[in-house]
Amino acid sequence: MAVAWIGNREALVERAAAHAAALLGSSRCPVFSLDTDIHGTRAAIALAERVGAAYDHADGAAVSRETALFTDKGAMTVAPGETHRRADVVVIVGELPQIHHEFVGELSATVPDLSAKNQREFFLVGSNGASAPPLSNGRTATLLSCGEASLGATLAALRAQSRGRQTSQPVSNFDDFAKALEAAHFPVFLFSGDATEGLALEMLQGLIADLNRKSRASGLHLPASENGWGSALASTWMTGFPLRTGFARGFPEFDPWRYDVARMIAAGEADLHLRISSSIVQPQKKKNRMALIVLAKTQEPIAGAAVTIAIGEAGVDHEAVVYSSRTGSLRSIDARAASELPSAATVIRLVASHVSSEAALPC
Numbered sequence: 001m002a003v004a005w006i007g008n009r010e011a012l013v014e015r016a017a018a019h020a021a022a023l024l025g026s027s028r029c030p031v032f033s034l035d036t037d038i039h040g041t042r043a044a045i046a047l048a049e050r051v052g053a054a055y056d057h058a059d060g061a062a063v064s065r066e067t068a069l070f071t072d073k074g075a076m077t078v079a080p081g082e083t084h085r086r087a088d089v090v091v092i093v094g095e096l097p098q099i100h101h102e103f104v105g106e107l108s109a110t111v112p113d114l115s116a117k118n119q120r121e122f123f124l125v126g127s128n129g130a131s132a133p134p135l136s137n138g139r140t141a142t143l144l145s146c147g148e149a150s151l152g153a154t155l156a157a158l159r160a161q162s163r164g165r166q167t168s169q170p171v172s173n174f175d176d177f178a179k180a181l182e183a184a185h186f187p188v189f190l191f192s193g194d195a196t197e198g199l200a201l202e203m204l205q206g207l208i209a210d211l212n213r214k215s216r217a218s219g220l221h222l223p224a225s226e227n228g229w230g231s232a233l234a235s236t237w238m239t240g241f242p243l244r245t246g247f248a249r250g251f252p253e254f255d256p257w258r259y260d261v262a263r264m265i266a267a268g269e270a271d272l273h274l275r276i277s278s279s280i281v282q283p284q285k286k287k288n289r290m291a292l293i294v295l296a297k298t299q300e301p302i303a304g305a306a307v308t309i310a311i312g313e314a315g316v317d318h319e320a321v322v323y324s325s326r327t328g329s330l331r332s333i334d335a336r337a338a339s340e341l342p343s344a345a346t347v348i349r350l351v352a353s354h355v356s357s358e359a360a361l362p363c
Contacts, residue, residue: 230323
């Protein structure tokens, strides 16, 4: 089975890696899109440092919103295990990514330690028609809504009413929410940056801070992408900055607008795009003759790519270290169906071995 291509022609992995390194070496503005495990992220950032590239997550917008919450505003959060054990009132803020629906279902099927009613109460903050993850035993979350108002506006109204202030449009079922909070021992707000705008995330933290003036409340961050949040953490401990960092001047610089890789490609700023992902997404349209290098789990060359190298999927084809939203930390996972496909980190290191530099890649 072919695992590497230069253009549409099959090639040895070594030769394809050398060609990719040559393209990187000649690029004046390379950009990397990451959707990989921790080892793949570390290798990619080290390569970015060598070639002066900027890097971002493949779905950079959602991860950037979550990152901005912690870098600009700050947040009061709790661990998933503590939520599972103690949360007696669970407030779902907006729509959560599919990967977290199972966790919410488990919360609805279990009983917390700190519960006077021997069950959890669930609320959903959103516009009319918003849907919550399925709950056990046919239960439904009580909707807190201001009609068709945005999530940010609904949270603002909810915060205002919680402080006893008037609003132009009251939040539906607010009395039930207020009674639940008054009796609650450990309320937790579940949030994600997937479909939630940055201002709404800030308003939520303001609401949580207000509640902590007289009682206790916290938030549980359920990331839009586990790989994305893991990469953000890896980037922070390697460079001091999260994703959307660049090495254009030989040292790490964080700028969430300037190093937005999707924006750089759309604006024609980048002349080379390295995409690292176990899934294939058609490359977005570009305004110049930008070279494309793809490391992905594929059995055929990617259309328009100068170099394609097949890699395995973390936790499927090879063991890996990934971020787990169930524990709120990193964890190692075994290969479910081990194959001979190389990991992203292995291929990136092979490419880097053809790029001259005095700095060594991380082991």
